Amino acid sequence: MSETTSTVARRRINLNGLLIEGRALIALVLIIIIFASLSPNYLGIDNLIIMTRHVAMNAILAIGMLMVILNGGIDLSVGSTVGLTGVVAGSLLEGLQIPFLDVFAYPAVWVVIVISLAVGMGIGYINGILIARLKVAPFIATLGMLYIARGIALLITNGTPFSRLRGEEALGNTGFLPFLKSSPLGLPMAVWVMVAFAIAFAIVLTKTPFGRWLYATGSNERAAELSGVPVKKVQTRIYLLAGLCAGAVGLLLTADLSSATPSGGEFFELNAIAAVVIGGAALSGGRGTIRGTLIGAFVIGFLVDGLVIVGVSQFWQQIIKGAVIIIAVALDQFQQTLQKRRAVKRVSADGKTSEPSRTAQSAPGEEKPLVDNSVDK
């Protein structure tokens, strides 16, 4: 993951950054140690690859979700978008009947992939327009889209999954499964896609004005707007990117299952949100990194798979997963309160120390975490 170490991330390596990201990392190490001691197979190369493949899809969704959460938004529709794009890919591979003609079109595999991703981005774009232009609350807009996208997927399939995804030699569309199920250099395609997305999005976040604008709008939208940041454009684009991520996962999931079901991707959005939050991002926006999010996805994936391997009952799995999410965020809050208190103490001890100065009215809408307060100097 060192490829994603970015300038922004590097700058945040002060005490605070280390603690936030370190906490998720410590959790990951603990999970690995515990399950490795319980099950000798846990750390086997084969198992690690399988687990990473499971992590990959959630991680890709979480990267898209991070974009949205950095803006202070949320996208509940990504799970449904996964299902819809999978179904779109499946229907294209089975052959698309041209209306009024007794003709079936069989697009080439790359066309299928492009169209499916476009559908994902289209859903995200509609979310973005609803939220940025029509001022619908992100929670509501994407909740509505969650139902709409799922409904469309059910309409397309009439409720039954597509399972003839192999294509036919004669039609030249057999490449879908071989391509997405391949394992270049021994790693599954999903893992490669995750790495590619992580690098690309880390670059967007740290090396482009767009990334800086995203952090700025998430922290203080009013100030960003007055600084000439195109806040609406930023908001629309992040939902589009979240849709792109969902589209990619839809394709990978379809290939993984060798069938496209309309119920594919259900509840995926919740795992993605969990990964982002465990990775140290603030739901109020402005704080979070790709690296943290990846670690968060690994924590969840390795935990769930470990519980399965050591034979913990399904019911207990749910409870443990829930507890880990809550503990992670509670620790984050606790640590911030602690820092605030320390800052206050420092001030009362010595008025000249640098510390947050604020007017009585704090910025609207959030309890501000005093991030980066612990400049060590």
Add this chain to the structure above:
Amino acid sequence: MMTDFGTPTTDTDTDTDTDTDIVLRAVDITKRYGATEALKGVNFEVRRGKVTVLFGENGAGKSTLMKILAGVETPSSGHLELDGRVISVASPNEAVDLGISIIHQELNLCANLSVRDNIFIGRELRTAWGSIDYAAERRVVLGLMERLEEKIDPNTLVADLRLGQQQIIEIARALAADARILIMDEPTSALSATEVEVLFKVITDLTDNGVAIVYISHHLEEAIEVSDYAVVFRDGELVAKEAAANIDLPWVVGKMVGHAAEYDFRDEERNYGDVALSVKDVRIVDTSGAGRLSVNGVSFDVREGEIVCLYGLMGAGRTELVEAIAGREPIASGSVMLGSTDLKPLSIEQRIARGIGLVPEDRQRDGLVQLMSVGENMSLASLTSAVKSFFLSRGTEDGKIADQVRDVRVKTAGARAPITSLSGGNQQKVVIGKMLMTGPRVLLLDEPTRGIDVGAKGEIFSLLFREAKKGLAVLYVTSEIGEALTASHRILVMSKGRVVREFDPSISTREEVMAASGESEIGTSPIGATQ
């Protein structure tokens, strides 16, 4: 003329009046925000059944002291004594329990709730069953409304009330809490003349019943009229205390302003260029509803190299005007031209690209991105200029930031220090530097020196005058008369949504300008001129 209340002094030891009158005493209160001292060892007392009026310019420390008394803020050092007993007020609720209520300058009402619910919020009356006793609450509210001579039904939604009426509800809420000490921070700013009269009657009524009142107002004459004791603040220090019998307007103004400002930027040579900003007959609808116009037909020009000051009282429409010019609020009618460009159809980012930007009034809420560093804040408005083939060039950006940090003289541990580590003055320099980095033709600033210390104020103005010499047109809003007179080429006075008069600061007096704004009627009063 001086009575036994002693000469004006900051030293409490010389107070000769009896301690029994004193309900609340603030001892050696100091409050720091970052490196700025908002209050410097203030000693202050509030007397039973009397009105103590606090005078001082913006940022002098009055509001900070009131917030400490009301439990909104805690002092960095020093303590409060209630009836001679040391108390600590950690929250507004604790203050209310101790009998200290505050009517804030900004309204703190829930617009979606009724008048009755607002008045009893957090202190609802209960029936024996524990549910809210609406009937009892209604009776109390009706009684309060009668006392305040307002015919407002207790079930009216606060959102449906005029601003002035909302202010009345704030006052009613404080009265309902049976306060022994009532703090009023600019209670009349939204009231009509008749409403002010009623308020003064209520104040007399309260003091007759032994309630101690602390009163803050920028309307000096009105405040002098209501006062029993006057206290004057300047730059975080209590500079004078006096009984009302011994004060008059010139005394108050003199103490408020102190010796002349340490900076004076009036220069003789003025070579202005072309008209950079032209505002014609602009009208802006008040966004708080009521179909009122906050700006009602304003026209003026600002030329290149000229620094124009927009002086006036709070609520005169100054903030609305500059925000509309910057593109944040829509203009109902009229035109705003930047050179030959019509600004009306342009977005904020397009206006910044054309060369006009705003340094907003509320630094924390609108000016800074708190989670970002000094440098990231500085470059936020001009990021695209640091892009090399799609990507931000860290080197280019850092170079530009370093230049600008030097140029506007930000005192910081480095461009990567968190923005929250800076003092108010330095934070403001970052916000100004951010707009200057976009290479503007016109810079708008709303209360650029609010809440920052004198030294930083001088630095900010010398920065503006330096940029003006290079051709920048500056339009800034201020409520400080000293600033308007010493740091501008031209003063436009706004009152009730209009530009009522224009002054040349080199030949105008403090009194003329203040009178034009409606702040004081000193020109027509028998007291005469100061200094």
